[in-house]
Amino acid sequence: MKTLLSVLLFSGVALAQQPNVLFIAVDDLRPDLGCYGASHMVTPNIDTLASQGRVFSHHYVAVPTCGASRYALMSGLRPTSSTDDNNAFNNMPTSLPANPESWVDLLRRNGWHTASMGKLTHEPDGFRWDFPSNYDIGRSRATLPDMRFSWDEIIYDHDKWGAQRYPLFAYADGTGRVRNVSAAYEVGVDGSGASLPDEAYPDGQMAQAAIGKLREFADDGTRFCLAVGFYKPHLPFNAPKAYWDLYDPLTLPGPVPVSVPTGANSSTTTNSGEINAYTGAGDRDLLRHAYFACVSYVDAQVGKVLAELDSLGLADNTIVVLWGDHGWCLDDYGLIGKHKVLERSLESPLIIRAPEASNPAAFAGIPAEGVVESIDIYPTIAELCGLTPPAGPDGSSLVPMLRNPFAPGKSHAYSRWGGLTTIRTLDWRLIQASGDYDLYDLSSFRYELEDVSGSNPSVVTALSADLGTQGNRSGTTYATWAGGSPLLLDPDGDGDGDGASNRSEYGAGTDGLDPTSRPTQQVSFEDLTAEGFSADETVFRFQAASDRDDLSLVPSTSTDLLNWSFPPLEFLDATDLGGDVWELRFRLTDLSAAARFFQLEDAGAP
Numbered sequence: 181m182k183t184l185l186s187v188l189l190f191s192g193v194a195l196a197q198q199p200n201v202l203f204i205a206v207d208d209l210r211p212d213l214g215c216y217g218a219s220h221m222v223t224p225n226i227d228t229l230a231s232q233g234r235v236f237s238h239h240y241v242a243v244p245t246c247g248a249s250r251y252a253l254m255s256g257l258r259p260t261s262s263t264d265d266n267n268a269f270n271n272m273p274t275s276l277p278a279n280p281e282s283w284v285d286l287l288r289r290n291g292w293h294t295a296s297m298g299k300l301t302h303e304p305d306g307f308r309w310d311f312p313s314n315y316d317i318g319r320s321r322a323t324l325p326d327m328r329f330s331w332d333e334i335i336y337d338h339d340k341w342g343a344q345r346y347p348l349f350a351y352a353d354g355t356g357r358v359r360n361v362s363a364a365y366e367v368g369v370d371g372s373g374a375s376l377p378d379e380a381y382p383d384g385q386m387a388q389a390a391i392g393k394l395r396e397f398a399d400d401g402t403r404f405c406l407a408v409g410f411y412k413p414h415l416p417f418n419a420p421k422a423y424w425d426l427y428d429p430l431t432l433p434g435p436v437p438v439s440v441p442t443g444a445n446s447s448t449t450t451n452s453g454e455i456n457a458y459t460g461a462g463d464r465d466l467l468r469h470a471y472f473a474c475v476s477y478v479d480a481q482v483g484k485v486l487a488e489l490d491s492l493g494l495a496d497n498t499i500v501v502l503w504g505d506h507g508w509c510l511d512d513y514g515l516i517g518k519h520k521v522l523e524r525s526l527e528s529p530l531i532i533r534a535p536e537a538s539n540p541a542a543f544a545g546i547p548a549e550g551v552v553e554s555i556d557i558y559p560t561i562a563e564l565c566g567l568t569p570p571a572g573p574d575g576s577s578l579v580p581m582l583r584n585p586f587a588p589g590k591s592h593a594y595s596r597w598g599g600l601t602t603i604r605t606l607d608w609r610l611i612q613a614s615g616d617y618d619l620y621d622l623s624s625f626r627y628e629l630e631d632v633s634g635s636n637p638s639v640v641t642a643l644s645a646d647l648g649t650q651g652n653r654s655g656t657t658y659a660t661w662a663g664g665s666p667l668l669l670d671p672d673g674d675g676d677g678d679g680a681s682n683r684s685e686y687g688a689g690t691d692g693l694d695p696t697s698r699p700t701q702q703v704s705f706e707d708l709t710a711e712g713f714s715a716d717e718t719v720f721r722f723q724a725a726s727d728r729d730d731l732s733l734v735p736s737t738s739t740d741l742l743n744w745s746f747p748p749l750e751f752l753d754a755t756d757l758g759g760d761v762w763e764l765r766f767r768l769t770d771l772s773a774a775a776r777f778f779q780l781e782d783a784g785a786p
Contacts, residue, residue: 198566199535200397200498201287201405202489205300206478207246207348207414208518209504211529213475220433222426222476225483226531229502231545233533234582238551240593240604241506243268244518244525247302249505249554254282254301254327256558256573258650264596266302269326276329279570283558284330287405290567295333295393298386298409301326304347305336314359314457315346335393339385348411351418352380357457364458365470366418375421378480383410387481391488398492410481413474413508416458423473423480432468435511436627441522441620443631445613448600452509452517464511471510497535499564501557504528512627521602521611523627526595530554534564538582540734540783541746542766548581550589551606553651576653583732583783584724586754586762592643592651603646610643617644655729661686668692687733687782689725689761699723703778708767711752718768720749720778727760732783735766739773744781 213223215230216237242252242259247266252259255272263271273281280286288294296306303309303326311319325334340354341347349357352368368376378384390408397404412419440449455461482502489495505528509515512524519525530552533539555575562569563577580587592603602611607623617640619633633640662668662682667675671683678695685692688699701722708717724733736744748770755763768776 197497198403199564200403200494201292201407201561201565202485202498202500203300203405203407204482204485204500204502205250205298205407205409206482206502206504206529207299207409207411208506208508209413209475209478209529210507210510210524211504211527212472213479213529215531216529220427220431221472223479225479225486226502226529229482229486229500229533230531233500233531233539233544234585235545235547236530236532236552236578236581237547237549238589238593238604238606239528239530239553240526240551240595241504241528241554242595244506244520244595244597246299246505250301253503253505253554253557254284254330256283256555256569256575258555258574258594259596261596264598269302269308272327274328279572280329282327282330283561283569283573284327284405284407286558286562286567286569287565288330288332290565291403292405292565293333293397293402294331294405294407295335296331296407296409297335297389297393298382299348299411300407300409304409304411305338306331306334307336311346316349316357316359317344317346319344319346335389337385337389339382341382347382348414349416350382350411351416352376357416359457360459362416362458364416364455364461364467366416367424368418368420373421375425378420378477380420381412381418381477383412383478383481386410387484390485394485394488394492394494398494408485410478412478413471415454417467417470417474419470419473419477423477424469426476427469427472429465429469432465432472435464435468435509435514437513437629438511440513440515441618441628441630443618444628445611445616445618445631447613448521448611448618449513449515450520451515452519454519455516461516464516467516468510471508499535499561500531500533501561502529502531503554503557504530519597521595521597521600523604523609523622526593526602526604528554530557532560532578532582534579534582537783538564538579540583540732540781542734542736542749542751543583543585543732546585546751548578548585548587548589549606550581550587550653551591551593551604551651552578552581552589553593556590574650576651579784580653580655580729580732584726584728586726586756587729587732588654588727588760590651590653592646594647594651601647603643603651605643608639608643610640610647612644612647619643653729655727657728657730658683658686661692661728665693683731683782684780687725687728687731687780688723689759690723701778701780708752713767718771718776719752719765720768721763721765722780723757723761723763725761730784733780734783735764736779736781737768738777738779739775741777744779
């Protein structure tokens with residue numbers, strides 16, 4: 181016989197020491213990942229990271245080109261006409277600024293050892309170079325990095341390719357790109373046709389270098405920020421044969437959508453000229469296969485670094501951020517490349533795994549659907565590290581969405597490319613081109629199909645006004661909720677005498693001054709056969725407010741009222757009750773105990 185007792189207790193999650201930061205940037209990575217619903221992709225390592233942290237399903241970059249996107253990421257600044265191209269890092273300070281030049285500099289000034297390897301800024305090895313306009317060969321090394329005051333170390337070995345070649349364009353034989361001669365892809369094989377090892381290309385070597393650096397940090401106990409910038413899947417799409425073999429070209433999905441949006445302004449649907457530097461790019465199906473192979477190759481390198489982080493015992497107190505610098509069109513809309521203000525060019529992956537206090541196991545792996553931007557990463561890392569960013573960065577902290585995936589995102593994301601500007605809400609994309617507006621309804625399909633500006637003039641008017649404003653998250657804090665009421669000032673008090681603490685009323689979204697409005701929770705036995713379980717499942721349900729910026733309710737269970745944990749609970753679903761209040765259901769997976777108790781913890785309690 182099962183004996184179940186539900187108790188409404190509130191206990192805070194203990195805060196750990198200031199965490200390390202492992203930041204992984206992946207060049208030209210669009211959200212073609214298993215964890216983003218791309219079932220054809222073989223990305224087990226990034227998918228595992230996603231299952232442990234938070235996937236941001238609607239993350240948008242500031243500018244669909246490498247240098248400008250990374251400048252916005254590092255500086256936290258909304259892009260302008262002077263920072264929306266690959267010369268954006270020219271705006272970085274040349275003498276020591278009063279305020280940090282980047283979130284990396286903020287960490288460095290506060291005691292983190294900051295190390296960079298690979299492409300984190302526009303330059304593939306972090307240093308500014310003099311190079312010919314074709315980027316191919318003949319570079320002479322400059323003495324300064326793209327960000328002069330952020331890194332304690334910039335680590336890079338040019339190996340067989342040599343310092344004169346642009347590191348992005350590496351072929352396995354040690355050559356680099358020759359414009360209009362080199363192939364757009366390479367199947368990495370040795371003389372016998374066997375797959376080359378991962379280290380035949382720079383990303384494989386970079387993963388090993390990152391592993392070595394992590395071991396150094398573990399040995400000496402350094403609090404670190406290690407930033408690793410992988411090159412693939414940037415052109416040319418070169419990867420060892422083993423990763424090509426993961427895909428059957430006959431079963432790969434085609435482009436989505438297949439043609440430019442109906443009624444689109446022609447300036448928004450131009451092709452990027454980047455592909456024209458290569459030969460053999462005419463077969464778009466083969467090009468897609470090559471891109472997917474490069475994504476799986478990089479996934480393997482990410483996996484090696486994360487596995488080492490775990491084996492060294494560093495994972496629990498390390499923030500891991502995986503970020504793509506922009507999307508890419510693989511014949512989607514009939515277009516190739518980035519450099520557009522359409523969804524496929526502006527969407528990119530953002531996955532954050534934070535320590536337990538800000539990353540409750542109860543919500544691990546549940547995607548956050550709200551709109552977010554790359555400029556939000558600066559304040560997010562700062563808050564997770566217990567730091568206050570200076571005045572200037574424009575983003576909003578995503579920590580509330582890390583604690584609770586149902587927390588609201590931003591009103592809109594802003595992006596630009598040249599004279600084109602755009603904002604994205606959950607339901608709409610508005611594009612401005614020389615005073616002309618294209619409007620796309622994305623409420624039921626993710627990608628632009630038809631300009632509907634003519635039939636929705638009020639939406640155009642409202643969204644066009646937002647082009648000049650910074651999008652923000654809507655959320656509240658305990659102090660705002662309490663509203664100065666003396667009965668609510670103490671979170672552990674009971675302002676309305678209904679037996680529920682003020683803290684619990686705040687977290688549940690009930691009225692702390694109305695005794696008839698109190699938090700609800702329930703343990704029940706339910707038929708879950710429709711969900712693939714049995715007809716007699718034990719379910720713990722409770723209501724929680726999603727817009728609480730400084731608190732999130734998370735369940736735990738115990739058999740003795742002494743030892744509490746989230747397992748053996750399992751998230752089932754969430755129902756929007758309206759007014760930013762949700763009902764959450766969790767299934768008990770272990771029924772072996774004679775008695776079972778439940779409580780709610782307040783992660784990030786005020």
